Amino acid sequence: MNRRNFLKTAGCGAMSSATMLNTIVNLGAIKGALANTHFADTQTEDYKALVCVVLSGGIDSYNLLIPRGTTVGGDNGYNDYMAMRTDLGINNVNNLLALNNPQLVGIRGKSSAYSSFGLHPMMSGMQTLFNSGKLAMMANIGTLVEPIIDANDFENGNKKIPQGIYSHSDQLMQWQTSVPQSRDAVGFGGRLADLLHATNTNQQISMNISLDGKNLFQRGNDLAEYSIRNDINANNVGIEALPSWWSSSGYMTELRNNAVDSLVSQTYANLLQKTYSATAKTSIASFEIFKEALKKVPSFTTPFPTTRLADDLKAVAKVMSVRNDLGAKRQIFLVNIGGWDMHDNLLNGLNSLLPQVSQALKAFYDLTVELGISDKVTTFTISDFARTITSNGQGSDHAWGGNMMVMGGAVNGGKIYGAFPKMDIFNNPQNVSFRGNFIPSVSTDELYAELALWYGVSPSDLCYALPNLGNFYSYSAGNYPLGLMNMSGGVSNVDRPQNCLIY
Template sequence: MDFSRRDFSKFIAGAGAAAALGQLARTSAIAAGGTGYRAMVGVFLFGGNDGWNMVVPTDSRYAGYAASRGTVALAQARLTTLGGAAFALHPAMAPLNAVWDEGALGLVLNAGTLFAPLTKATYQSRSDLRPTNLLSHSDEQAHWQGLRARTDNFDGFMGRIADRSATPATPALISLGGSNLAVIGQTSAPLILPSTGTLSRTGYTTGSSAKNSAIDAFATAAGMGTIADVTAKQITAAYTQATTANTILTATSGVDAFFVNPTTGATLTSDVSRQLLRVARMIEARGSLGHDRQTFFVTQGGYDNHSAQVNTDTSAGTHANLLGDLALALSAFHRALKSLGVADGVTTFTMSDFGRTYKGNAQAGTDHAWGSNHLVMGAALKARTVHGLYPATTLGGADDVASEGRFLPQIAQEEYLGAIARWHGVTDTDMPYVMPNWSTWTTGGRGPLGLFA
């Protein structure tokens, strides 16, 4: 028999048996609050998105923006204007203009990782109040996804929501971006889907009858004891989930028609668009899956642009290409949700490691910074609303903890993500579990952003 120890290890990892053992300690599920279908879709922009070029002031602050940004400043005449707002989007994000006009797009200004409320003075004098290892990709990704700014993160806020939610046969927590920290719960496991192709059994080889028989035998675990029996049942459930998901992913669906470039009619092929297409398909199948709440994690990489962020024409370049793909994908996703009649039941939001320095560098790029701007999308939002305050554009000023435009965030992740979690149905009782630092941001006049109508 050629079912080796390595094959066995790969098989166990693929089936999620470790997560299955965690289910032994699971407490009774708490149903999500609220009524009607709701889904939250987090889009993590890996590398540190330059939110200062994604959202640009168009009033008197534009002059300060242009002067301080230097090599990476966008021409005002090229910006994607947003009716009724003193801000515009990057020129590459024009597909989102119609979503704004519909009242289904909002802006969140200068949000980021915070352990406690800070001023520049307290930042300089109280290192014990700062998030640990600021400007580190891995640490700030963990801070955003785990929401513990000064201690280690071993699980994420989406996973913790799943811990306290009902548990249908096919998980309602679904990642298209792999097993990132955000989707790891203490007692729950996500369904992880590829952006292309279908799910298959790890270690299962066509034509290898001995190996396959061993896998099938283990999945029954007859007479192997309690732990093996529990593990085998979870593996069998994972196979069933894969079959269910594959049926949804390969079926003919009307949502596919919306994932095209509205100008050229060409099919969208970026990875972020493929992920959001699959999210739309899983939302379409919510009834057959038994989901009245769904949580999705989507990713787009490539935002660590220390050089060549812009070309000679600053409206073009690496960052423009990324934001263009993102805007087309989000716009297509919104159109698909409208076709399904659930645009008011889905909230999509961006996250990223950190923002970039306001001052462009000599390589036409930007460096690691802190606070940044974000997008939130959904028909349940307050229409055409800007949340938060834009920092003073003077380098080295009251909002800049350095001299290059590393802006101290004014909105904590808990105030931003917490508003979405509460809308999603997380109860006040469960919020401290989902967001361990919740009490810090619900006292002293602080609280969740008023994102929703």
């Protein structure tokens, strides 16, 4: 019986799904039934995880993926780049980290303006992964409701333009929802969980686990994220016990915790009280399960940097390592590293943040190799937007399409997907501003559709996962949105009982 039918047959029309989940928790129905599958063969294990790395603030990604060509009259990308970027450019082409013969995979008839590329000098970990086929670059990807061919198409009013274009809050929201025409949509990760939560054997632990508190990406129509801290361990989950030196401390802790439980279990009419209580109950119910599972985290040998992002990703790996104790076959994680809104001091800012990203992601990939799940974990970056390719004097402002990374053993790496724009603001139909803002060549929908199919969403459920996808792509056997993921396992044919979403 899938979860939705379970909810239906349970027959409590007035209960929200969150409340129902708690009922399951309180019954303790599943906890005892969990098999210990520590020694399961990871080769045949049906486990897949997505890790969303948010670069919040809007990364200047035209300094992440940079054209390297210096052939006047031929691929002269680097000189075009420097002419536009002026004081923001990496001013020595030899410092760029070369991508070895990147295969350029165009999209919907569009292809990159250049053929030779490098990464920012501080991204050596990512260079290694790209050149070994474990990392792909997305060129000029961004929020779109439907394809926009050129500046004329953008300006003539016939095409839907993302709401609040260039605004942090809207654009980061739309990268998370992939529904740029609405402010009411839930997140892509949340919708994946709505569809596939029944896949997990333990329904009381959320499929979505956040290292960044509440976020829209992991929020579904039926289910929300579970938030953990990066120093998570069996001893710091849940409500602290009363001081051990109190007489009968254990008994009194229980009295207090039971009272807290009673308070949040009362029936409230006020919607804010109801909402608070539901969150409290769901969280409290998950603590014990996490506590038990975390006792089984193995020790890791992969060296890790000591940055916040690395700590977050290490915590992700810890949770992955006890996936069987948590009853999880599908998991989605979200981590966030902020500080990219570099209206000023851009070169130094990138020199400080980009190595953190590169080192943490590389260590995380290596750790998934150690855990034997590198081809079951796909990590991708998102950000509010790219930034103007022109300078405001040591900084850049908000723009639109930019360059992102996708990493993992199941990624068809060593390639650049999409159409990298010509570094030109005057003679460039892809440019929509005198500051250098590019119409995205790839939509978030196309990236996410590729990830969704790999993750186990059936083609017929794509219209729930990605309501606008039909504007860009329709499924047929062997035809994928980008060709980004290794789909050798085939796609799922299990349709979930969710209706297509329309905005």
